[in-house]
Each structure stands twice: as C-alpha cells, then as structure tokens.
C-alpha cells in the first residue's frame with residue numbers, strides 16, 4: 213500500500229481543488245459571495261442554471277411542489293414526470309420514451325445498460341471518442357475517453373473502446389461484431405468545447421444504420437437550448453436512437469433523463485433498470501417549469517442571438533486567438549497564458565468562467581443573459597487579458 217499525505221483541512225474529501233470563493237446568493241446572471249462581492253456568472257454551474265439563479269417560476273414550482281408531494285417511489289405514478297417526458301419526447305423529435313434519473317452520469321449509465329440489453333450477450337461494446345466526457349461512475353468513467361481520468365481506478369468495467377474524435381474511418385474500422393452502440397457528444401464540452409464536424413455526425417448515423425447498432429448521443433451539456441437548438445444534434449439533421457440529458461433540465465435541481473426511440477427502448481422490461489429518486493415529483497416539477505419557460509420564451513433563439521454577441525465581443529479582444537463552440541457553449545483560445553490562471557484572475561475581478569483546457573476559457577452564461585451583461589463580461593476579460 214502506498215502512503216498518501218493525510219488532508220484533514222476541512223470536513224470534505226479532497227476531490228475538488230481548494231475553493232477560492234463561497235457563494236451565498238444569486239439572481240439571474242449575478243452571484244454574491246459571503247463578503248458581499250458581486251460577480252457575473254458566465255459558467256452557470258457548468259451549464260446547469262441556464263435560466264439564471266433564483267428563477268421566480270422555477271422557485272415557485274419547487275416550493276409549491278414541496279408543499280404537495282416530494283416522493284412516493286417509482287412503484288407509483290406521479291404527475292409532473294409524465295408531462296416532462298411528453299415534452300422532452302416532442303423536443304427530441306418524437307417517437308420515443310424517457311427514463312428519469314438524477315445526473316448526467318446516470319443518464320449515460322442507463323443508455324449503456326440499454327445498449328447491452330438491446331445488443332445481447334455477445335454484442336455489448338460501446339464505442340466512444342477520445343477526449344469525450346461521460347461521467348465519473350466506473351462505467352461512464354471508462355466511456356470517458358480521457359485516460360488521465362482513468363488512472364488509479366483500474367480495472368474499469370469491460371465493454372468500452374475509444375476512437376479518435378471526428379475520424380469517421382477510425383470509427384468504421386472499430387465497429388466489430390461485438391459492438392452494440394456508439395455514444396458521442398455533439399460538442400465535446402469538458403474535452404475543450406470541440407464540435408463534431410458536420411459530415412462526422414451524419415456519417416456516424418449512416419454507419420450505425422448500415423451496421424445495425426445504436427446511435428446514442430450524450431447531450432448532457434449541449435442539450436436544452438444551450439447551443440441554439442433544443443439539442444446539439446439538431447444542428448446536424450441526424451436522428452439518434454438514444455439521447456442523454458441532465459445539467460440544465462432542472463436549472464439546479466438534480467435531474468437527468470435518458471430518451472430512447474421506441475424500438476431501442478423496448479429492450480428494457482419492468483425490473484431491468486431502476487432508481488429510488490429518479491423522476492420524483494420535486495425534480496420533475498422543477499423540470500416542468502424549466503421547459504415551460506424555455507419554450508414560452510424561445511430559449512434556443514435567445515441562446516443563438518446572445519452567443520453571436522458574446523462570440524463577436526470575444527473575437528475582438530487582444531489576447532484571444534479564436535473562439536469555438538455554438539450558441540452559448542463557447543471556448544476562447546488564449547494567445548498566451550493559462551486558461552485556469554486567467555479564469556482565476558477573472559474571478560478576482562468579478563467574472564465567473566473556467567479554464568476548460570490549459571489554454572482556453574469556457575463561457576456558458578445563462579441563456580437569457582442580457583446584452584449589457586455580455587458587454588460587461590467582455591470588458592472584464594479585456595482588463596484581465598491586458
């Protein structure tokens with residue numbers, strides 16, 4: 213056994229870096245820390261609070277549901293989940309059904325289990341891309357195509373193989389008889405905000421149809437209007453068999469969902485998969501309010517318009533070499549300096565962003581961020597970069 217230095221600096225296991233700020237309150241795009249300092253939140257809790265902090269309609273839905281019914285178990289029916297599932301099916305494109313869970317990793321885990329059930333004993337491999345991120349459970353960690361994250365946790369569950377991103381030939385070569393499914397992001401978000409090339413996703417879809425395997429997309433970060441469409445894949449005109457989502461669905465209430473086309477979803481029979489909390493009424497009431505607001509106020513259009521303004525502002529800054537991504541899922545590649553260091557300096561100046569790679573910043577503000585807030589954030593970055 214190796215001996216590791218003991219860290220008893222606080223009550224939390226040291227899985228996260230030391231935390232420079234403690235936030236106590238938020239409203240829309242604004243956050244306040246425990247010393248009363250104001251910040252602009254251009255991270256949204258990693259693309260979670262897409263409607264901004266303390267959204268009044270989401271807050272009302274949560275508090276009303278809390279006085280009605282919090283939990284009865286999935287042995288019984290509740291109302292908000294059925295409505296959310298119906299709405300999600302319509303937004304994805306129809307013809308499918310939804311399994312609710314509590315996180316992005318769990319949404320992917322359900323997709324992986326569905327692929328195994330669908331494929332049968334000899335067809336269980338899920339192909340994923342190098343640089344991808346699919347979660348931190350043992351299976352989704354192996355699905356994640358970043359070997360540095362695997363280190364220390366081997367042996368990881370069997371049944372995953374990684375292929376180079378945006379390389380159709382490599383994918384085709386990897387589809388052997390034991391492959392049940394392909395699982396990809398439409399934009400590799402944690403992997404540095406790297407969009408799938410146009411011909412790539414359509415090519416992957418064709419390959420999946422030709423080889424008779426499932427075409428599964430992890431839309432946990434790209435989903436729910438952030439990229440300017442309801443789901444990132446809708447920029448490509450493809451029609452996946454399985455779509456995983458989570459982050460923005462509850463605007464901060466933990467909820468995930470796995471949507472599956474009816475033919476694929478039919479592989480799950482009663483008892484095959486389950487969760488205690490998934491789909492419980494508090495989380496689905498929040499999601500119902502989130503989707504109502506997003507649809508009513510046309511969140512995809514708002515994200516596309518705000519994304520153009522933010523991109524233009526960033527591209528004009530000295531110190532930024534290029535901007536990539538879609539809508540309000542953007543990365544700014546720095547001409548010099550480190551992403552994490554610049555993010556830290558921005559934080560000290562009242563702007564929350566993160567260093568998504570050693571050389572790039574990620575910007576994922578709320579979808580209804582105002583023009584004034586975008587300009588203010590760009591101004592802060594200008595100061596930090598000069």
Ligand SMILES: *Cc1c(COP(=O)(O)O)cnc(C)c1O
Pocket residue numbers: 314315316317318320345346347348397401402430431432433434458459
């Ligand atoms: C965040 C993320 C996950 C993991 O979600 P958790 O809720 O942290 O489990 C999975 N896939 C993608 C694409 C993500 O961005």
